[in-house]
Amino acid sequence: MKEKLYPFGSIEKKWQKYWNDAKLFNMDTNSNKEKYYCLVMFPYPSGKLHVGHGRNYIIGDALVRYKMMKGYNLLSPIGWDAFGLPAENAAIKDKLHPKKSTLNNISIMKQQLVQWGVGYDWTREVTSCMPDYYKWTQWIFLKLLEKGLAYKRKAAVNWCPSCKTVLANEQVLNGFCERCETKVIEKDLEQWFFKITDYAQRLLDDIGGLKDWPERVKAMQGNWIGRSKGVNIDFSVEGDDIKLSCYTTRVDTIFGVTYMVLAPEHPLIAKLIENNPDKEKILSFITKVRQEEKIARQAADVEKEGIFIGRYVINPVNNKKIPLWIGNYVLMEYGTGAVMAVPAHDERDFEFAKKYKLDIEVVIDNPKEHINVSGMRSAYIEDGIMVNSEKFNSLNNREAMEKIADWMQEEKTGKRSVHFKLRDWLISRQRYWGAPIPIVYCEKCGIVAVPEDELPVLLPEDVTFSGNKLRGQSPLAGSKEFVNTKCPKCKGSAKRETDTMDTFVDSSWYYLRYLSPGDSNKPFHKELVNRWLPVDQYIGGVEHAILHLLYSRFITKVLYDLGYVDFNEPFKALFTQGMIIKNGAKMSKSKGNVVSPDTLIERYGADTIRLYTLFIGPPEKDAEWNDRAVEGAYRFLGRLWRLVDKVSKASKVEGKAKSNKDLERKIHQTIEKVTKDIEGDFKFNTAISSVMELVNAAYLCFDKENSLLVKEAAKTAVILLAPFIPHIAEELWQRLGNSPSIFNYPWPKYDKIKAEEDILILPVMINNKLRSRITIEKAASEERIKEAVLADDKVNAWIGEKKIKKFIVVPGKLLNIII
C-alpha cells in the first residue's frame, strides 16, 4: 500500500456526515430563491454500481453543487426503478424473492451513492415496486382507460416455443430467445395497449421546441415516430364490389402501376379467393410465410416471394386492369397492408416483377439518359421528367406529385393522408415483478376497471416462480387468492387480470412523484408539480433516447389534456452522457470488465474518482477507462493539498509587481473559463484543465514570492473545483480560514478588466508562415503596430529587398505580411 497523499478517508466520511446533518440537499419548499430541478434517471437496482454508472450521478452532482453556489433552490431527488425482469429471473434461478433481492440491492447502491459523495434529498426517495408508488401507476392506467387511451386487443407477440412464454421485444436477440436461444415465433394474444399513436403528431411537432435536447436524440425520436405524407387510393376489384385501399408516398408514379400486392395477413384475402380453384395452394403459401419468424421476414435481404390470386383490380386514374398478388414483402402493420407496385421506380417492386415476369412501365424518365425498359438493371428511383402519364407528361416529377394529388382529390380517386411508423404501446407483461393491471373480468359485466378507491391492487408475495403448470402465464395466475375476486359492479364472482404492466409505465411519471413522495391521497401535488416542472436538466444514458423519453413525453401530454398538469413537456433540457468503456467494451458483469468504485475509493478516495470521471473527456462522448490516468487525478489532488498547506499561513503581499499582476490575471481568466465551460455544454474536462493551469501557475509563483495572491489563487482553485471534488474542497476551504459549507458561498465572479491581457505578444506571419513575434501594449494603434513590426530584425531579414504587397492586422490576434 502506497503512502497516502492526503487523508482522504477520514475527510470524506466527515463531510458526508456534515452534509447529511446540515440537510444541504433537502429542498426547501418555502424558499423564495429561483428553483432548479436537476434529475438523473433513476437507477434499476441491479446489484452493485460500477464506475460507468457513476458518470451519470457525478455529472448530476457537479451541476447541482454548482447551481447551489449560484444561488438556486435545488431539487435533486433520487429513487429506484425497482420492478423488472432481472429480479424475477434471479428468483427462478436462486430461489430468492424479487422483493428481497431488490430491497437488498437498493440498500447496497444507496450506500455506494453516499460514498461517492453525490448529494440527494433522501427525504424524497421513491421506489416503484412499493404499493404506495404502484398504486398510482395503476391510477394512471385507469385514467388512460377512462379517456379511451388504454384498450385490449389481440396482437401478434413474440413467443418462445421452448419456454412457452411471451417475450418482451428487448428479450429477443436477432430473432432468438435470449435465454434458451430458441427461434422466436409470432403468436396472437389478447394484450393491453396504450394509444400513443393518437399523440404521434404532437409528439413529433413538439420535438421542435426541445431546444436543449441533443440532436441525435431528437433525430431518433423523429425517426421512430416516422411520419410520411402521401395519398390513399382505392382500387376496385374487378367483378366484385370490394375496394382495396393502398397508400403511396409516390403518387407521381400512379400511371406506372403494373400490379398490386397484399400482405399475407390482409383481412380481405379470404373473400377474394373464395371461388379460386387454387385456393389451397394460396392458403398454404400464406401459412408458410406467416410461420416464418416475423423478424427474419422483415429483413430486406430475404428473397421476395409471392403468389398470383387470380383476381384483378382497376387503376382509377386510367382504368387499367392489373393483377392482384400476395407477397411476403408487404407488411400488414404499415399503411393499409396493400401496395400499388411500380417496378420501374421502386427497387422492391422491380425485384419482384423481374422474378415473376410482371410488366414494367417507365413513367419518370432520367433527364440525363433516356431509360429503356429492356435495358433496366434496377429501378430508377431518382427524380426526373414525367412520361406515359397523360396530361402530366413532361412535368418534373416533384411538381407532378402535387398536381396529381390535387387532381385525384378533385376526382375523388384519392385522398391525401399521413402515416406514422409509431405503433401503440403494448404494456401487458406475463410477468410477476410489475404493477398488476387493475382490471377484473366478470362473466356478466365483462371487462371492469378496479375502482380508484380500491387501489392498489396488491401484488401477492407468496407465488410460485417456476414449474411447468405456469408456463405461458404470469406467475400471478397460480395464486388463487389473487385471481378470484368479486366484480366491483355486480359483486358476482370474477377473475383478476394476471398480467402486469411494462416497467416503462412505472418510469413514465416518477419525476412527478418526487414533489410529494409520501402523499397517500393523490399521485402528485398539482400546484407543486406546476411550480417545479418541467425538469430544468435531465441527465441519463442515450439508451433511453426513444422508449423512456417518448413514453414520459406521452404520459405528460395525457396528464396535460386531462388537466392534471399545466405543462406539456416534462424535460426542458436533456443531457446524455457517454458510456465508460473498458478493454474496448461497455462495462458489464457478463463481460467481466467492470471497474468497482469500492476498491478505488479505498485506494484513492471518492474525489479522485469524481475528478477523473469528469476529466476523462467530453461528458457526452464514450470514454475508455484508464487506471493510470486515475492516478494522475490523485496526484493532482495531492498537489492541491500541498499548495493549500504551503500558502495557508501567507499574510503579506510580497511579490514583484509583474508576477503578481500575471497571477491575478490568471485567477480571473480561470474563473471566467470554468464558469463558461460549465454553463456551456458541461465541458467539465476543460474546466478542470484550466484550474490545473492555475495551480501550476501558483506553484511557480510561490517559490519565488510567498504572497497573499498565491493564497488567493489557491482559494480560487478550491472553490472552482468544489462542485467536482466536494470533500477535499470543504476541508481545504476550512483550512484556508473559512467556515463550512463551501456550498453556501457564492460562486466567484470574475473581473473582466483584470482578466484582460495588457501586453500582447503578436505573432507575425510573412507569406502565411510564422516568422517572428512582437510584444506590444494592448491599446496600440494599427500605425504603432506597423512601426513596431518593421523595426523587428527577424521581420526585416525575411522581407529584405522585397516589396510589401499587403499588410494584414487582425486586432489582438496576429499580423500577416504578404511580399
Added chain:
RNA sequence: GCCGGGGUGAUGAAAUUGGCAAACAUGACGGACUUAAAAUCCGUUGGCCGAACAGGCCUUAAGGGUUCAAAUCCCUUCCCCGGCACCA
C-alpha cells in the same frame, strides 16, 4: 439504403463568429532531492533534414476549392460509431 454523430501526437484530448495546431493530463525520457527506492519539485517530448535547446520543411482520414489566412467553410471520396430499415 436513410437519419444522426465522428476521423487531430504513442494515449485521453484542446483549439469551431476562419487567425500561433496539439492547452491540460497519461505514458516515455532527463535533472534535482535521496545511501537507495518511492513520493515530490523542475524540465524535454508531433514528424522529417540537421552536430545544433542554428535554421528549415512537412503535419488535423484522402483529394480538390474559396480565402491574405482552413482542423474549422464548400465539393468529391474513404473509413468508424450509433439509430432506423422490404415503412410502399
